[in-house]
Amino acid sequence: xxxxxxxxxxxxxxxxxxxxxxxxxxxxxxxxxxxxxxxxxxxxxxxxxxxxxxxxxxxxxxxxxxxxxxxxxxxxxxxxxxxxxxxxxxxxxxxxxxxxxxxxxxxxxxxxxxxxxxxxxxxxxxxxxxxxxxxxxxxxxxxxxxxxxxxxxxxxxxxxxxxxxxxxxxxxxxxxxxxxxxxxxxxxxxxxxxxxxxxxxxxxxxxxxxxxxxxxxxxxxxxxxxxxxxxxxxxxxxxxxxxxxxxxxxxxxxxxxxxxxxxxxxxxxxxxxxxxxxxxxxxxxxxxxxxxxxxxxxxxxxxxxxxxxxxxxxxxxxxxxxxxxxxxxxxxxxxxxxxxxxxxxxxxxxxxxxxxxxxxxxxxxxxxxxxxxxxxxxxxxxxxxxxxxxxxxxxxxxxxxxxxxxxxxxxxxxxxxxxxx
Amino acid sequence: xxxxxxxxxxxxxxxxxxxxxxxxxxxxxxxxxxxxxxxxxxxxxxxxxxxxxxxxxxxxxxxxxxxxxxxxxxxxxxxxxxxxxxxxxxxxxxxxxxxxxxxxxxxxxxxxxxxxxxxxxxxxxxxxxxxxxxxxxxxxxxxxxxxxxxxxxxxxxxxxxxxxxxxxxxxxxxxxxxxxxxxxxxxxxxxxxxxxxxxxxxxxxxxxxxxxxxxxxxxxxxxxxxxxxxxxxxxxxxxxxxxxxxxxxxxxxxxxxxxxxxxxxxxxxxxxxxxxxxxxxxxxxxxxxxxxxxxxxxxxx
Numbered sequence: 203x204x205x206x207x208x209x210x211x212x213x214x215x216x217x218x219x220x221x222x223x224x225x226x227x228x229x230x231x232x233x234x235x236x237x238x239x240x241x242x243x244x245x246x247x248x249x250x251x252x253x254x255x256x257x258x259x260x261x262x263x264x265x266x267x268x269x270x271x272x273x274x275x276x277x278x279x280x281x282x283x284x285x286x287x288x289x290x291x292x293x294x295x296x297x298x299x300x301x302x303x304x305x306x307x308x309x310x311x312x313x314x315x316x317x318x319x320x321x322x323x324x325x326x327x328x329x330x331x332x333x334x335x336x337x338x339x340x341x342x343x344x345x346x347x348x349x350x351x352x353x354x355x356x357x358x359x360x361x362x363x364x365x366x367x368x369x370x371x372x373x374x375x376x377x378x379x380x381x382x383x384x385x386x387x388x389x390x391x392x393x394x395x396x397x398x399x400x401x402x403x404x405x406x407x408x409x410x411x412x413x414x415x416x417x418x419x420x421x422x423x424x425x426x427x428x429x430x431x432x433x434x435x436x437x438x439x440x441x442x443x444x445x446x447x448x449x450x451x452x453x454x455x456x457x458x459x460x461x462x463x464x465x466x467x468x469x470x471x472x473x474x475x476x477x478x479x480x481x482x483x484x485x486x487x488x489x490x491x492x493x494x495x496x497x498x499x500x501x502x503x504x505x506x507x508x509x510x511x512x513x514x515x516x517x518x519x520x521x522x523x524x525x526x527x528x529x530x531x532x533x534x535x536x537x538x539x540x541x542x543x544x545x546x547x548x549x550x551x552x553x554x555x556x557x558x559x560x561x562x563x564x565x566x567x568x569x570x571x572x573x574x575x576x577x578x579x580x581x582x583x584x585x586x587x588x589x590x591x592x593x594x595x596x597x598x599x600x601x602x603x604x605x606x607x608x609x610x611x612x613x614x615x616x617x618x619x620x621x622x623x
Numbered sequence: 624x625x626x627x628x629x630x631x632x633x634x635x636x637x638x639x640x641x642x643x644x645x646x647x648x649x650x651x652x653x654x655x656x657x658x659x660x661x662x663x664x665x666x667x668x669x670x671x672x673x674x675x676x677x678x679x680x681x682x683x684x685x686x687x688x689x690x691x692x693x694x695x696x697x698x699x700x701x702x703x704x705x706x707x708x709x710x711x712x713x714x715x716x717x718x719x720x721x722x723x724x725x726x727x728x729x730x731x732x733x734x735x736x737x738x739x740x741x742x743x744x745x746x747x748x749x750x751x752x753x754x755x756x757x758x759x760x761x762x763x764x765x766x767x768x769x770x771x772x773x774x775x776x777x778x779x780x781x782x783x784x785x786x787x788x789x790x791x792x793x794x795x796x797x798x799x800x801x802x803x804x805x806x807x808x809x810x811x812x813x814x815x816x817x818x819x820x821x822x823x824x825x826x827x828x829x830x831x832x833x834x835x836x837x838x839x840x841x842x843x844x845x846x847x848x849x850x851x852x853x854x855x856x857x858x859x860x861x862x863x864x865x866x867x868x869x870x871x872x873x874x875x876x877x878x879x880x881x882x883x884x885x886x887x888x889x890x891x892x893x894x895x896x897x898x899x900x901x902x903x904x905x906x907x908x909x910x911x912x913x914x915x916x917x918x919x920x921x922x923x924x
Binding site for chain 1: 701765
């Protein structure tokens with residue numbers, strides 16, 4: 203390392219860190235984000251509870267037998283209702299009464315099942331009080347379908363209890379061959395792990411990556427950077443900035459993680475079936491890789507933000523490029539289902555080795571099925587190299603920025619400037 | 624005496640425009656050097672090459688007797704023309720940070736920062752955020768930041784712009800004191816009156832080329848004492864004297880430029896014969912006049 207590079211880098215990191223941690227913004231976000239998250243979790247809980255079938259309904263039919271079978275099938279289904287009232291054969295007075303009950307929210311809706319002479323399929327309509335309830339629709343469809351089969355079976359002389367036995371739902375146990383051993387399938391967990399990484403990475407790139415860009419732009423617009431460049435190299439300026447802002451991010455995350463761990467170990471969580479982090483099903487190796495890919499991804503994207511920040515002339519333009527910044531993350535998210543389905547396909551392997559996609563795609567692959575070690579370490583090495591290259595580029599662009607006044611450089615211009623500086 | 628900075632036939636161009644062309648200059652310890660020139664002449668480009676912010680396309684830059692290297696920058700204090708500070712940072716933190724970057728320890732930096740703030744009469748603002756200060760105060764802080772690490776070579780790009788006369792004087796006195804202590808000072812300006820009072824040597828550049836360079840006395844001695852200021856009562860007919868190249872006459876006050884090698888004594892005799900002369904002064908051309916004469920109508924701005 204050239205003389206003074208390390209010392210200057212640390213000095214710059216220290217300044218960046220202290221100025222940010224002391225700021226009011228830091229205190230506010232540290233406090234507000236967990237509150238907002240808690241609010242979101244609460245909302246999620248509420249809307250999760252909505253994922254249930256229709257509780258009370260009526261069946262109107264001209265076929266009493268079929269209507270009875272639908273009722274039995276509804277009670278046997280995944281989303282069993284509390285009360286099913288059958289009107290068969292139903293008259294217009296029944297219809298008016300049922301409509302009144304829907305209007306006054308006494309029942310969720312009513313199902314009309316009309317068998318037509320000479321047709322095998324009945325005409326079925328579900329009239330609901332709510333606009334759309336996907337669960338309700340599925341609930342009715344499967345009930346009518348199984349009622350029809352029940353009726354056919356009964357017509358062929360199969361006894362009632364045998365029919366019920368045949369129509370029972372199958373319990374499917376999913377297991378997975380992972381790293382040579384059959385384990386309980388954790389595709390949901392792999393998904394969850396990757397999504398947590400995406401969320402955390404996304405949030406920190408948006409918060410801290412943009413912070414790096416802002417800090418670069420601030421130095422450019424206040425033009426203190428010419429003073430800085432007259433003593434420190436642009437490499438140490440960029441590196442120091444990334445480390446400083448990164449440390450701020452880690453501090454804030456540390457506080458939040460501390461809160462989560464505290465919560466997970468608390469009595470309140472125990473009532474919800476959570477006993478420490480282990481019960482969330484995260485292994486130590488996965489946690490380790492999470493750390494590696496989070497840090498790598500964070501530095502890559504922050505360095506990209508720094509490079510973008512160095513190439514613009516004002517604060518407003520920072521907003522415009524935040525899309526460029528997060529687009530590789532968005533692409534990763536779009537490609538996740540493909541990688542989850544084919545974790546060892548050529549496409550997935552190549553994607554996981556491309557540095558902008560590595561953090562999420564490789565982490566996803568590790569969570570589903572451990573890729574060969576060389577692929578994992580190659581991706582980490584490539585990621586590290588990409589971070590270094592991006593810091594180098596950002597430092598060059600920053601340096602050249604001294605010579606530019608009040609305009610954004612075009613790409614060919616930047617390349618020319620690189621030579622001049 | 625050993626030169627602290629030496630530019631040797633340095634050239635630099637941006638895009639198609641040549642900013643500096645084949646420029647050579649030398650600054651010695653314990654001297655005050657003025658880099659002069661109209662706007663856009665290449666002063667800032669020249670300075671930036673001295674401290675490695677940009678590299679010359681051709682020619683050689685020597686700093687403290689060695690080819691340019693980053694280590695030498697700790698011995699230089701540089702105040703750019705467009706200078707800034709961290710707006711949200713406290714004055715003292717800012718000064719300490721900038722001094723630490725130049726190799727000072729935190730404690731020593733703090734001690735010196737306090738000393739300097741006292742000296743430049745801004746000790747009250749030491750715990751304020753920079754954005755709360757007036758522009759002139761911020762300029763003083765930038766000035767202090769440049770000098771905290773006691774650099775042997777002080778380079779200031781347009782240091783006086785935007786300062787009121789009182790503060791400009793304070794800055795001038797400080798620079799003179801530093802020079803007396805053996806530091807070399809280079810500053811660029813387009814204000815000739817300051818240069819004339821302060822500088823030991825100058826380099827006047829126009830369109831990237833040195834058009835006039837050397838010690839102040841020596842430069843001036845190249846020009847004749849051919850300016851005459853006359854104060855008189857009565858007839859101004861003496862202004863028709865053949866020795867006069869051009870003249871401006873105000874009420875009782877005339878500024879005269881003589882023809883080359885003209886006899887000023889004869890002019891005085893003629894004037895005294897027709898008018899009452901209260902003052903007759905033979906002066907050397909001011910640097911401003913030399914500047915205008917040299918750059919002439921060729922200046923861009």
